[in-house]
Amino acid sequence: xxxxxxxxxxxxxxxxxxxxxxxxxxxxxxxxxxxxxxxxxxxxxxxxxxxxxxxxxxxxxxxxxxxxxxxxxxxxxxxxxxxxxxxxxxxxxxxxxxxxxxxxxxxxxxxxxxxxxxxxxxxxxxxxxxxxxxxxxxxxxxxxxxxxxxxxxxxxxxxxxxxxxxxxxxxxxxxxxxxxxxxxxxxxxxxxxxxxxxxxxxxxxxxxxxxxxxxxxxxxxxxxxxxxxxxxxxxxxxxxxxxxxxxxxxxxxxxxxxxxxxxxxxxxxxxxxxxxxxxxxxxxxxxxxxxxxxxxxxxxxxxxxxxxxxxxxxx
Amino acid sequence: xxxxxxxxxxxxxxxxxxxxxxxxxxxxxxxxxxxxxxxxxxxxxxxxxxxxxxxxxxxxxxxxxxxxxxxxxxxxxxxxxxxxxxxxxxxxxxxxxxxxxxxxxxxxxxxxxxxxxxxxxxxxxxxxxxxxxxxxxxxxxxxxxxxxxxxxxxxxxxxxxxxxxxxxxxxxxxxxxxxxxxxxxxxxxxxxxxxxxxxxxxxxxxxxxxxxxxxxxxxxxxxxxxxxxxxxxxxxxxxxxxxxxxxxxxxxxxxxxxxxxxxxxxxxxxxxxxxxxxxxxxxxxxxxx
Amino acid sequence: xxxxxxxxxxxxxxxxxxxxxxxxxxxxxxxxxxxxxxxxxxxxxxxxxxxxxxxxxxxxxxxxxxxxxxxxxxxxxxxxxxxxxxxxxxxxxxxxxxxxxxxxxxxxxxxxxxxxxxxxxxxxxxxxxxxxxxxxxxxxxxxxxxxxxxxxxxxxxxxxxxxxxxxxxxxxxxxxxxxxxxxxxxxxxxxxxxxxxxxxxxxxxxxxxxxxxxxxxxxxxxxxxxxxxxxxxxxxxxx
Numbered sequence: 001x002x003x004x005x006x007x008x009x010x011x012x013x014x015x016x017x018x019x020x021x022x023x024x025x026x027x028x029x030x031x032x033x034x035x036x037x038x039x040x041x042x043x044x045x046x047x048x049x050x051x052x053x054x055x056x057x058x059x060x061x062x063x064x065x066x067x068x069x070x071x072x073x074x075x076x077x078x079x080x081x082x083x084x085x086x087x088x089x090x091x092x093x094x095x096x097x098x099x100x101x102x103x104x105x106x107x108x109x110x111x112x113x114x115x116x117x118x119x120x121x122x123x124x125x126x127x128x129x130x131x132x133x134x135x136x137x138x139x140x141x142x143x144x145x146x147x148x149x150x151x152x153x154x155x156x157x158x159x160x161x162x163x164x165x166x167x168x169x170x171x172x173x174x175x176x177x178x179x180x181x182x183x184x185x186x187x188x189x190x191x192x193x194x195x196x197x198x199x200x201x202x203x204x205x206x207x208x209x210x211x212x213x214x215x216x217x218x219x220x221x222x223x224x225x226x227x228x229x230x231x232x233x234x235x236x237x238x239x240x241x242x243x244x245x246x247x248x249x250x251x252x253x254x255x256x257x258x259x260x261x262x263x264x265x266x267x268x269x270x271x272x273x274x275x276x277x278x279x280x281x282x283x284x285x286x287x288x289x290x291x292x293x294x295x296x297x298x299x300x301x302x303x304x305x306x307x308x309x310x311x312x313x314x315x
Numbered sequence: 316x317x318x319x320x321x322x323x324x325x326x327x328x329x330x331x332x333x334x335x336x337x338x339x340x341x342x343x344x345x346x347x348x349x350x351x352x353x354x355x356x357x358x359x360x361x362x363x364x365x366x367x368x369x370x371x372x373x374x375x376x377x378x379x380x381x382x383x384x385x386x387x388x389x390x391x392x393x394x395x396x397x398x399x400x401x402x403x404x405x406x407x408x409x410x411x412x413x414x415x416x417x418x419x420x421x422x423x424x425x426x427x428x429x430x431x432x433x434x435x436x437x438x439x440x441x442x443x444x445x446x447x448x449x450x451x452x453x454x455x456x457x458x459x460x461x462x463x464x465x466x467x468x469x470x471x472x473x474x475x476x477x478x479x480x481x482x483x484x485x486x487x488x489x490x491x492x493x494x495x496x497x498x499x500x501x502x503x504x505x506x507x508x509x510x511x512x513x514x515x516x517x518x519x520x521x522x523x524x525x526x527x528x529x530x531x532x533x534x535x536x537x538x539x540x541x542x543x544x545x546x547x548x549x550x551x552x553x554x555x556x557x558x559x560x561x562x563x564x565x566x567x568x569x570x571x572x573x574x575x576x577x578x579x580x581x582x583x584x585x586x587x588x589x590x591x592x593x594x595x596x597x598x599x600x601x602x603x604x
Numbered sequence: 605x606x607x608x609x610x611x612x613x614x615x616x617x618x619x620x621x622x623x624x625x626x627x628x629x630x631x632x633x634x635x636x637x638x639x640x641x642x643x644x645x646x647x648x649x650x651x652x653x654x655x656x657x658x659x660x661x662x663x664x665x666x667x668x669x670x671x672x673x674x675x676x677x678x679x680x681x682x683x684x685x686x687x688x689x690x691x692x693x694x695x696x697x698x699x700x701x702x703x704x705x706x707x708x709x710x711x712x713x714x715x716x717x718x719x720x721x722x723x724x725x726x727x728x729x730x731x732x733x734x735x736x737x738x739x740x741x742x743x744x745x746x747x748x749x750x751x752x753x754x755x756x757x758x759x760x761x762x763x764x765x766x767x768x769x770x771x772x773x774x775x776x777x778x779x780x781x782x783x784x785x786x787x788x789x790x791x792x793x794x795x796x797x798x799x800x801x802x803x804x805x806x807x808x809x810x811x812x813x814x815x816x817x818x819x820x821x822x823x824x825x826x827x828x829x830x831x832x833x834x835x836x837x838x839x840x841x842x843x
Contacts, residue, residue, distance in 0.1 A: 197677065
């Protein structure tokens, strides 16, 4: 059983590396349109996966991605002209990280739905405060962001994703991955067998924010003009949650699958049929919650089990 | 100066009345049925836009719309609970899992209702004028529509309160809120009561939407804003308590009008600051258990 | 110096004293029983020792060190493990992973992966659950879930084990097995402090018994003394 598990892991690792390599060569032969599309898909994968990094094992539904994403966006808008691009992205992730540490420490007592409400309120608070600040002190609602070419944006996003994959893998195979699941299943029991629950929750939450901030910092350069409504749009939080749940949060590739499918759907539908796109989104979400508690990957696993039939039961 | 103060206070109270009505439905849905209904605001939006459509296309008096939107929203809510949330309740392993799942399902509902409305009515901001007659009141001027909606909000809220405290159905709802298993043993049909609650919550939202459309413009994406206000009021006043909703609504309305008086841009900021502080300090609400 | 000692430990819920001014001690190598009617404050006392609750006054020492109001994980790492009155296994993890958590985060962390697995398997073997190690914990019977909790607690490497109603809800055969398990744990050199309602069990395995009533300690002594104590009989049979 153990060797089979190891084989499977090596197989997955190889597949991931091949995928990343293919993605890395994409700009050499693909048209610009594909690069832009792939950047959007990668962005959603980063947001969804980093959401899942904390929320999937612990069961705490965070609606804060939009806050960290927006912080990244504004770091880019403010520092973009003053610092080189890598420093801007680093700054975006660092500020998000620090804010997440603070929020994590503040919300340790909040369980279940109150945590979701808090994180949601936080996004709206930052958005409205920042809106007021901009109008009051800069006199305009929005800001221009430095221009970065599409290929660079694509590569930066790809690097962020690669790092995120690495961190997800490292956390999952470490004892902390197990402990995070323990927190999700019974927080109290985890604490009584020696897990420093508060520190682990806060640290993981903050690590997940790093990638959201980085993604925001680089995406801002593509939009060239941002305002608080765009940057702190709660839809980014909702999307992360919904895409992850749709894909299935039991495995890291579930959120990837969910994000990839919906990011692609968004790209082809949202300009021409925005309302239908969101309508489909809502329907899919309800169907997922009702009938696919383990998401797409759960469905796939079930079908495979049924196809394999008795064979698997014997093994 | 005193005139100014009176004006700020009355504005706050008028807003508070509407906020209370906005929150009552959500309070019931979360307090009893344990569903944090993120799509609550969409029912408000549907009420508002339907009223607008009926008024502009057929000249239907908004007061008549109350009698249309309330029952229709009730049926919609009842059916949604019967088909969606009842099934979720049965498939969720624990109350905490049901709360998460039902919140996610409510997100789905939000997207569905909002975009159906956008497909029908488009994204434009709609408004109509109804009873925009200035009324002199304690040396200040207010639109008759504002005063009417305030009065209606109070009457409807009181009626709802009496319904819950005096009727048999109301008592069953309160029993279910406090102790579902025991209420079930005492012969209360829990699934019916929960669906009833969800339907009543939706009806209150629809009614609030009608009243809101009498004073403020309405549009397809207004829902979330009102959902948030409802959540804040519920957190302020405590879950499942109707007097709490009114107290919370008035507090929020007053804070809103005072902050608006000093710095209009910070009113929403103030709401969220209160919301977040409350969650941190007293998540069960100032009047909560 | 006792292994565990408490002086004047007090906990109020609202205005109600759940544990009031209780002194207690557990010597190295003892099996001490804690009994009392429902609501006497037994579980509350365990929660205070293990850090799940914060006490209002009083001091608790472990090996001479003040551990009052430390966080649960810190207390576990000092060498006090516990089980729960209502079982709290990690339902969707495998039986082996449940115990592995204890090994990886308990008192003696810093294992390599292989070593940790070995340890976990050893403890599963000790409680007799090796055969089901791959199953999710939720699929076990209540008796086995309780064994799993014991294995998980033992895996943290404790010197003192708090057992909260290990035998509640078990049938007579299972109770006998659990008693045998308690004896074997003591043979490992682990001190045991246990809350129990099953009297035959507590009389059979404990060297000393403490009785709580309305949050106060009303008696203490050997099983013989407790069984014949007038106050204790009155408390149990009603005044």
